[in-house]
Each structure stands twice: as C-alpha cells, then as structure tokens.
Amino acid sequence: MEKALFIRTDYVVRDHDSGKSVEMAEFRRHATKTITYNWKSDQTRGQAHVVEVYGSSTDGKKSHIHLFSFGGQTDDIDGIKNPAPGANVQVVFEARLDGKAHKNSWARLPSVGIFKNWDQANSFALRIEWETKEGSGLWRYKYLQTTVRLHLRTDEDVPGSLSRYAKGIAIIHWLFGVSPDWDESWIQKPAASMRVLQAEYNFMTQSVRFVKPTKTYNALSFARKSGQSIALQMEQFNVTQRREDCKLGVTIKRNNCDLCNFFGSASCTKEGKDERICTLCREWGLPFCSWSSYLRPFSAMNAYNPISVATADDAAIYRRVEAALWASPIADTTGMTLEQHLVSMQDAAGTVDDDSDDESDDESDDEGMDEGMDELKSIDSDDME
C-alpha cells in the first residue's frame, strides 16, 4: 500500500498560447521513488509504476483507478529516455487551478469535449525527474501520458464515457481532496484523497511550514453539453466539414469520417436514418461526423509509421484534427534536461509577475526551499494520517 506524502506548492506561469497568467498547483512526492522495472518474460520490455490511485469498493477488495507507470524497450531504459533501473525518481503532479486543459495532460483528451467538466479531467499532468546517472548532476524529465486504448469507454450505454475522461475526473478529485459525490456510476470513485501538505514559504524569515491545504477547489458540473454547444466547439476547432465537401487529397477513396479514421476503421457504420452521423461518432457523443479535407489515413500517420511518408502540410492537418477529436499531442522531452525546463518555466513566471524579485532575492528563495526539504525528511509519512 502506497503511503506517499505529497507537498503542494502553488505558483503562476504564463500560458504559452493565450499569454495569460495561469495559477498552478504542483504536488511533489516528499521522497524520491526508487524505480524497479517489471520485465516481460522475454526481457524485451520493462514497466515501472510510480503512483497508485485506488478506487473505493464494496466487496473489500482493492482495485486501481489508475496505476501510473512508464517504461519501454530495453534499449530505451538507458537513463536518458527513461530512468535506469534502481534510479531515484522525483514524482510531480502539475494541475491547472482554472480547470482548463494542461498542455502535457495525462489524459490527452481531445479539445472537443462532451461534458462540462471535460477539460478538468484534462487539467493535470504527471512528470517524473531523474538523474541520467547517479551523481552526474544531469537531470532529465518526462511526462507520463496515455498512449494506448484511447478509444476505451467505461459504459457502452453512455455516449462519451471515455475511460481516460472518467479516470481523469476521479484523479483530479483525489489530487485536490474533493469528495467524490457524483451520481455517474461509470466514473469510479477514489477510496481516499492523496496525502497532501501545502508548503507555505516565508521569504522574510527564509523558512517554510507545512499546512493542510485550505484553498477550495472548484469542481465543475458533470452535465452533458448540448449538441449545439458541442457543434460550436467543432466549429471553433475547424472540424465541421461535411462529406460532400471533403477533398480526398492523396488518398484515393475515403469511406471513413475523421473520428473513424483515428479509430483505424476503414469505413463508417451507420445506424438509423440520420446520414450525418455514424455509429462511432454517436458513441463518442458528437452531434455529427466531420470530414476534414486532405486528412491522411491513420495507418500512414501513426507512431509506428511516422511522418516521413507525409509532407509537413499533411502532418499539420492530421495533428490539428487529431487534437480536436481524438487526442492532444504527446509531449516530447527527449534529450531535454530538467535545467532547460526549469529555466523556461522561470522565464514564463518572471514575465507574469510585475513585482518579481531581483536575482539576489531569487537566490535566497532557493535556500528557503532547501531548508524546507531538509525539514521534510524528518517527517514520518506514516504519522501524517
């Protein structure tokens, strides 16, 4: 049973797209996690987990809402793409307090959302940080994100009940300690909240104290958006083209709508008389099918057969429609060091805060944090319940 304690720190960054300042909460595991890989029997792939979120159950048996994990082929577990076996890893959740989509979200939900709290399920990310080689001082990081079973739904009678949406909603409640009082039986409820203490830095005395988080988190409504409101989003993200107007481009013939294309399904299946919508789009919760011109087939564009076959224009169209209807892009941090990441975050934060301190003050802030972390080590997490 996971007994980890997380330390919450709130901060402000500038949103790269809108230029607006965004309030964030960071939850950092109070101690590093030592990584153990579980290897497939043929030793070709390893998988390690970092955080477990348990659901409440009636029969006394524990079940996971989600087991956050990562891994890859043996060659990719090299200290660069992934932490080396035995590495001590920092585990950090990042969540937007405004409930909007996080650029590197775990759920990678499409922009066109079905429920009013859709973006909230998409508002957090999970980052791990590790040293390339112990003692090297060269830290790397990556985001853990959903990459498989993107199509899964938890209830086939509920249009739009995507598994990653349901999990995202449960996890955001778990993160912020909001009681799971929803009626949607297809969204599993977390058994408990994450164990969190909020760090309050006092820069005058260069000290930090840890308190129970007090800021209330505004959980949004579970209500389904109207077809009209979903159609408006489709317009906003430019996925409203009808079949008659769809230009095929390089593909000879196209029998699948945009969404069916991402499912890897060669042709739409129709149910009922409404010609504007196919079975998958209906199940996904969309009001009609979109047929984007020049959209290349999934088989030509997926991760195993990448963009080399397509032009930059093809790729741009594909990524745009993909982000609108299927999944946001995967964060690529390959080759990036944590230092580069932190410097870019600091730049962003610096431009937001007009009263930002000068450099000498920044230094003392760091010292304050170091002191805090020392203090933390003496906290026995088992006593925190």
Ligand SMILES: [Zn+2]
């Ligand atoms: Zn279709």
Ligand SMILES: [Zn+2]
């Ligand atoms: Zn469709």
